Amino acid sequence: MKISQLPNGARFEYEGEEYVKTGPLFATGKGGQRLIPKYAIVRPLDAVTPEKPAAKDAAVSRETVARAVKQFLTECDALVPEERKGELRESGERLLKSLGI
Numbered sequence: 516m517k518i519s520q521l522p523n524g525a526r527f528e529y530e531g532e533e534y535v536k537t538g539p540l541f542a543t544g545k546g547g548q549r550l551i552p553k554y555a556i557v558r559p560l561d562a563v564t565p566e567k568p569a570a571k572d573a574a575v576s577r578e579t580v581a582r583a584v585k586q587f588l589t590e591c592d593a594l595v596p597e598e599r600k601g602e603l604r605e606s607g608e609r610l611l612k613s614l615g616i
Contacts (some may be wrong), residue, residue: 518542518551526560528566533560581616 518540524588525536529551534542542551551557588607595603 517553518555518557519553521557521559521602527557528560529555529557557582577614577616580614581611584614584616 516527518527518536523536523538527534527536527542529542532544532546534544534549534551534557537543537548540553542549542553556601573576584607588603588610591603591607592600
């Protein structure tokens with residue numbers, strides 16, 4: 516099992532030492548805090564239910580994406596020098612077209 520599959524607070528053994536997971540890749544043992552490499556294989560010392568990846572959010576509506584892109588382009592317009600605004604507008608139009616908006 517890899518450390519990323521353990522929930523925080525899980526006890527495990529790595530390289531003959533006992534640790535408690537304190538972060539995504541960190542654990543605390545007798546010698547203090549230690550980085551546990553992502554590729555390392557650890558042995559759980561308690562019954563462990565592996566952490567599951569967070570569920571992905573539902574799809575975003577086309578209207579929400581269109582509003583966000585248009586708002587972003589409006590904010591960018593205020594930051595871009597006058598001589599580059601045409602390029603920004605063209606890029607924005609290509610983006611909206613590629614999204615089918």
